[in-house]
Amino acid sequence: MPVFTLAAVPAPIQLFFDFINLLCEPWLFFTLSMVAFFGALYFRRILVKPAVALGILIASVVLILVSFLNPQFASEAGKPDNAPIFMLLYITGFCIWLAMWQAVKNDERIARGEGPEEAEVAKTRLHVWPYLIYIEGIVAAFVLAALFIWALSLEAPLEQAANPAKSPNPAKAPWYFLGLQEMLVYYDPWIAGVVLPGMILSGLIVIPYCDPNPKGVGYYTFNDRKLAVTMFLYGFLILWCVLIFVGTFMRGPNWNFFALYEQWDFHKLLSLNNVNLSDYFWQNFLGKATPASWWQREWPGFLVILVYFALVPGLIVKLFPKLYRDLGFIRYSVLIGHFLLMLSLPIKMYLRWAFNLKYIVSIPEYFFNI
Amino acid sequence: MSTLGDRVRQVLDEHVYKNVIWKSVFRHGFPDTDRNRTLVVLSNIFLHLHPAKLKGHAVRMRYTWCMGGLSFFMFLILTISGVFLMFYYRPTPEYAYNDIISLREDVPLGMFMRNVHRWGAHAMVLIVWLHMLRVFMTGSYKAPREFNWGVGVILLKLTLLLSFTGYLLPWDQLAIWAITVGTNMARATPGMGHEGPLTSMIGLDAGYDRFQVVHSKSDIRFLLLGGSIVGPPALLRFYVLHCVFLPLVAGFLMAVHFWRIRKDGFSAPL
Ligand code: HEM
Numbered sequence: 001m002p003v004f005t006l007a008a009v010p011a012p013i014q015l016f017f018d019f020i021n022l023l024c025e026p027w028l029f030f031t032l033s034m035v036a037f038f039g040a041l042y043f044r045r046i047l048v049k050p051a052v053a054l055g056i057l058i059a060s061v062v063l064i065l066v067s068f069l070n071p072q073f074a075s076e077a078g079k080p081d082n083a084p085i086f087m088l089l090y091i092t093g094f095c096i097w098l099a100m101w102q103a104v105k106n107d108e109r110i111a112r113g114e115g116p117e118e119a120e121v122a123k124t125r126l127h128v129w130p131y132l133i134y135i136e137g138i139v140a141a142f143v144l145a146a147l148f149i150w151a152l153s154l155e156a157p158l159e160q161a162a163n164p165a166k167s168p169n170p171a172k173a174p175w176y177f178l179g180l181q182e183m184l185v186y187y188d189p190w191i192a193g194v195v196l197p198g199m200i201l202s203g204l205i206v207i208p209y210c211d212p213n214p215k216g217v218g219y220y221t222f223n224d225r226k227l228a229v230t231m232f233l234y235g236f237l238i239l240w241c242v243l244i245f246v247g248t249f250m251r252g253p254n255w256n257f258f259a260l261y262e263q264w265d266f267h268k269l270l271s272l273n274n275v276n277l278s279d280y281f282w283q284n285f286l287g288k289a290t291p292a293s294w295w296q297r298e299w300p301g302f303l304v305i306l307v308y309f310a311l312v313p314g315l316i317v318k319l320f321p322k323l324y325r326d327l328g329f330i331r332y333s334v335l336i337g338h339f340l341l342m343l344s345l346p347i348k349m350y351l352r353w354a355f356n357l358k359y360i361v362s363i364p365e366y367f368f369n370i
Numbered sequence: 371m372s373t374l375g376d377r378v379r380q381v382l383d384e385h386v387y388k389n390v391i392w393k394s395v396f397r398h399g400f401p402d403t404d405r406n407r408t409l410v411v412l413s414n415i416f417l418h419l420h421p422a423k424l425k426g427h428a429v430r431m432r433y434t435w436c437m438g439g440l441s442f443f444m445f446l447i448l449t450i451s452g453v454f455l456m457f458y459y460r461p462t463p464e465y466a467y468n469d470i471i472s473l474r475e476d477v478p479l480g481m482f483m484r485n486v487h488r489w490g491a492h493a494m495v496l497i498v499w500l501h502m503l504r505v506f507m508t509g510s511y512k513a514p515r516e517f518n519w520g521v522g523v524i525l526l527k528l529t530l531l532l533s534f535t536g537y538l539l540p541w542d543q544l545a546i547w548a549i550t551v552g553t554n555m556a557r558a559t560p561g562m563g564h565e566g567p568l569t570s571m572i573g574l575d576a577g578y579d580r581f582q583v584v585h586s587k588s589d590i591r592f593l594l595l596g597g598s599i600v601g602p603p604a605l606l607r608f609y610v611l612h613c614v615f616l617p618l619v620a621g622f623l624m625a626v627h628f629w630r631i632r633k634d635g636f637s638a639p640l
Binding site: 081083084087088091092095096098099102103115116117118119121122123124125126127128129130131132133135136139140143144147148150151152154155156157158159160161162163164166167168171172173174176177180181184188189190192193194195201204205207208209211214215216217218219220221225229232236363365366367368369 | 513515516547567601
């Protein structure tokens with residue numbers, strides 16, 4: 001339900017909505033997110049300044065308030081189960097700022113030869129009672145109060161009784177799984193729902209064993225751990241948070257993509273003219289009919305995958321020999337394997353957007369599509 | 371000149387700290403001496419999760435963001451509000467939805483408890499996630515804490531599963547369709563789901579017929595749901611997982627997690 005609606009949205013604001021809608025092509029939106037991400041890392045020294053960060057915060061609050069003038073946005077954002085998305089945005093944003101603000105300060109100190117601030121503070125030892133227990137108690141009281149206020153002011157949703165015969169459109173997973181649901185657009189369920197989630201878990205677990213850098217324990221830093229922090233934040237912010245945002249606000253009926261301020265149209269038809277790599281290869285490139293038996297048809301796709309998982313790691317060894325020397329063969333393979341799998345998601349997304357590529361390898365006989 | 375505080379203190383010293391009952395429960399006096407401050411922590415099983423003293427940086431909120439402690443706090447709140455909800459909820463399709471309605475309409479504080487439980491669950495997902503972010507950003511996963519990071523990853527997974535299994539219990543449209551979307555993916559598990567790659571290869575050809583080992587009534591999704599759709603057995607299964615199995619496993623792993631934080635030592639700059 002829209003929180004409130006105006007008879008007409010003021011013209012300049014409508015103009016702004018239309019402009020943002022123009023940017024909401026899947027490829028453009030994703031690319032802009034990445035530009036913003038890498039840009040923010042590059043310009044971190046400016047962005048973490050409290051005044052600048054506060055400016056961004058205020059701007060984003062204004063932006064969201066203005067967005068509520070749009071009925072479609074208001075109806076999605078007004079769903080009680082979507083309230084955590086805003087907490088996600090703001091609290092995650094705040095935490096990222098807090099981490100990077102301290103990291104930048106520490107990096108400057110380290111550059112001056114002073115060592116991180118934490119090292120200085122760590123020289124004094126404090127009694128847990130009262131110094132920590134009091135903090136814990138006060139924080140717990142605040143969080144409990146906040147939760148109670150939240151529970152008093154926003155009612156947990158309860159829709160119609162379950163009806164297996166009537167599926168809602170779109171049927172959405174809970175918000176924290178929307179990243180996975182979004183991956184289903186680009187990969188078959190066995191990859192998007194099983195392999196990639198498994199890889200996220202195993203990838204997280206192996207991080208400590210595949211990070212050979214002894215520096216950066218016990219203090220916030222960026223310069224001492226550039227590669228590790230960049231990779232982790234990329235996965236955390238771009239492949240998780242951005243996909244959740246897209247899944248919540250830009251996926252409408254039939255899981256079609258809609259611009260942020262576009263009215264969801266249940267009859268929107270998108271021509272699905274996605275093409276398999278094998279068809280590209282046999283028909284467009286060689287001008288022949290696509291062979292029927294799968295092993296004849298699909299060898300170009302298998303070759304691509306082999307090249308990706310075998311040659312690229314070799315190339316990276318050539319480019320960064322130190323990484324390989326530090327890790328050794330097994331740990332290097334585990335690291336690069338996970339890294340390439342993670343990167344395969346944006347790669348597949350761009351291939352879809354640029355060439356309508358459906359599957360790199362497609363063996364429907366065995367439900368084996370990549 | 372004695373202030374009010376001094377006088378309160380005097381009364382406490384004379385009448386409370388020397389009292390037999392107090393002394394039988396707490397083994398220390400007012401915690402304003404080093405000795406008593408240490409004893410507060412060491413002689414209390416709950417506070418003893420902490421060491422008696424910590425390096426300065428570990429106490430500051432800007433370092434830990436309190437997120438680990440809050441993860442645990444959320445778990446406790448969810449346990450308490452969850453037990454309350456269990457008094458009024460029966461996990462069968464005849465009752466489940468109506469029980470939620472009567473929780474809202476008839477039970478004193480019922481709606482409030484349900485709201486606390488639901489929003490607390492959302493908050494816990496977020497908090498655990500941010501705890502992981504802070505552990506990463508301070509490099510705290512590096513040796514000797516590699517294993518505890520792994521324990522944490524499993525805890526994150528359990529938190530998500532707890533939230534996911536709970537999502538089904540209200541048995542409304544939102545619930546069954548979110549779970550249907552979620553569990554449909556299990557169909558595609560390689561070798562274990564009936565629409566997964568390689569699965570169709572597992573079987574025996576008997577000339578005129580074919581014996582298929584994994585089919586829609588024997589695959590992993592069937593195991594999870596106790597049927598081929600999200601129906602009554604799925605509700606019971608998710609209820610048991612949500613209220614008994616997953617919290618037990620999570621509680622057990624939290625014990626391991628806390629123990630290891632103490633044994634591995636809290637992360638600190640050199
Ligand atoms: C239910 C989930 C969890 C609970 C209740 C929990 C609880 C805690 C607590 C209370 C601490 C003490 C320091 C602090 O507050 O930061 C801590 C530290 C730690 N946690 Fe967790 N945690 C959970 C999940 C995780 C996850 C998801 C990870 C990582 C993937 C993780 C990895 C660690 C590590 C490595 C430490 C040691 C940090 C250090 O020495 O600086 N934990 N945890």
